[in-house]
Amino acid sequence: MLLESLQKIVRKTPGAAGAILMGFDGIAVMQSLAPGCEDTDIESAAMEFSFRFIELRKAAQSLGMGDVTDITIKADKQALLCRVLSDEYFVAVLLTDLGHLGRGRWNLRAQSAELRAEL
Amino acid sequence: MLLESLQKIVRKTPGAAGAILMGFDGIAVMQSLAPGCEDTDIESAAMEFSFRFIELRKAAQSLGMGDVTDITIKADKQALLCRVLSDEYFVAVLLTDLGHLGRGRWNLRAQSAELRAEL
Numbered sequence: 001m002l003l004e005s006l007q008k009i010v011r012k013t014p015g016a017a018g019a020i021l022m023g024f025d026g027i028a029v030m031q032s033l034a035p036g037c038e039d040t041d042i043e044s045a046a047m048e049f050s051f052r053f054i055e056l057r058k059a060a061q062s063l064g065m066g067d068v069t070d071i072t073i074k075a076d077k078q079a080l081l082c083r084v085l086s087d088e089y090f091v092a093v094l095l096t097d098l099g100h101l102g103r104g105r106w107n108l109r110a111q112s113a114e115l116r117a118e119l
Numbered sequence: 120m121l122l123e124s125l126q127k128i129v130r131k132t133p134g135a136a137g138a139i140l141m142g143f144d145g146i147a148v149m150q151s152l153a154p155g156c157e158d159t160d161i162e163s164a165a166m167e168f169s170f171r172f173i174e175l176r177k178a179a180q181s182l183g184m185g186d187v188t189d190i191t192i193k194a195d196k197q198a199l200l201c202r203v204l205s206d207e208y209f210v211a212v213l214l215t216d217l218g219h220l221g222r223g224r225w226n227l228r229a230q231s232a233e234l235r236a237e238l
Contacts, residue, residue, distance in 0.1 A: 048178045052171065056192055059167045066196035073175055077185035102221070 002118050005111040006032035006091070013104040015097020017078075018042040021115060023088055026050040037096070045080060046092045049073070053082065053090065070105070074098065083108045085116050121237045124230040125151035125210070132223040134216020136197075137161040140234060142207050145169040156215070164199060165211045168192070172201065172209065189224070193217065202227045204235050 002021060009019040010032050017040040018033040026047040033040055057068045071082045081104045082092040091112070093104050121140060128138040129151050136159040137152035145166040152159055168190075176187045190201045200223045201211040210231070212223050 045182050045184075048182055049175070052174050052178065055171050055174075056168070059171065060192060060194045060197075060199075063164050063167055064196070065164075065192075065194035065199070068192060068194045070191070070193040072189070072191040072193075073179060073184075073187060074189040074191075075179045075184035075187045077183070078179075080179075080184070 002030050002115065003032060005114045005118075006030060009091070009093055009104075009107045009111050010034050012107045013093060013095070014100045015095050016100075016104060017094045017096045019091065019093040019108075020046045021085075021089060021091050022046045022050060024050050024054050024090065025088075029089070040094065042092070042094050045094055046082075049080060049082070049092075050090070057084070070108075072101070072105070074101065079104075081105050081108055083112055085112060086119055089119055091115055121149050121234065122151060124233045124237075125149060128210070128212055128223075128226045128230050129153050131226045132212060132214070133219045134214050135219075135223060136213045136215045138210065138212040138227075139165045140204075140208060140210050141165045141169055143169050143173050143209065144207075148208070159213065161211070161213050164213055165201075168199060168201070168211075169209070176203070189227075191220070191224070193220065198223075200224050200227055202231055204231060205238055208238055210234055 017037040020031040021029040125138040136156040139150040140148040
């Protein structure tokens with residue numbers, strides 16, 4: 001079921017190289033890569049950001065912004081969309097086509113409930 | 120002109136508490152607050168994140184994602200939308216109504232060229 005949710009995110013998001021479920025400690029639970037993107041190291045990407053996300057969450061809390069739900073980092077070649085599932089886990093999708101950022105975020109949100117239910 | 124661009128971002132984005140132009144060193148250049156939001160400490164918020172954004176930019180570069188153009192942090196009470204203007208400066212808008220995130224990002228982008236021209 002976890003894998004199915006990740007696969008759905010990837011399949012429904014044009015330009016998605018993959019999706020990953022990871023702990024904020026940088027340890028991956030499961031991932032799904034798009035066909036043709038089997039070489040994508042989405043684990044390293046998510047891990048690299050996971051520790052920094054903890055800092056962003058702390059900063060938002062301390063500023064009274066509340067609990068962080070989504071973090072989007074858009075660069076000129078790729079974008080990483082992340083959705084916080086719980087205190088310990090997040091799901092991220094790596095986009096190599098920046099035109100479908102909105103769709104990616106929508107699909108992340110749509111699958112969040114299912115992913116959460118499995119944690 | 121800088122101030123005018125910031126004012127435009129705030130005026131055209133429903134739910135925006137303010138917009139700020141800041142260096143990645145955390146030093147504010149100029150800000151504009153929405154009517155009724157004069158107490159909003161957008162400078163502290165942007166400053167708190169500025170150093171962390173440098174880390175995110177370095178991470179994205181090292182992962183081959185390219186240069187970071189936008190960072191969005193959505194929390195359950197507020198959201199901070201940031202657009203990188205140059206190696207040294209970014210513009211951020213603080214939203215207290217999360218329903219208009221897309222509009223905020225659109226307006227940030229629309230005003231970027233004008234802001235860049237003034238840097």
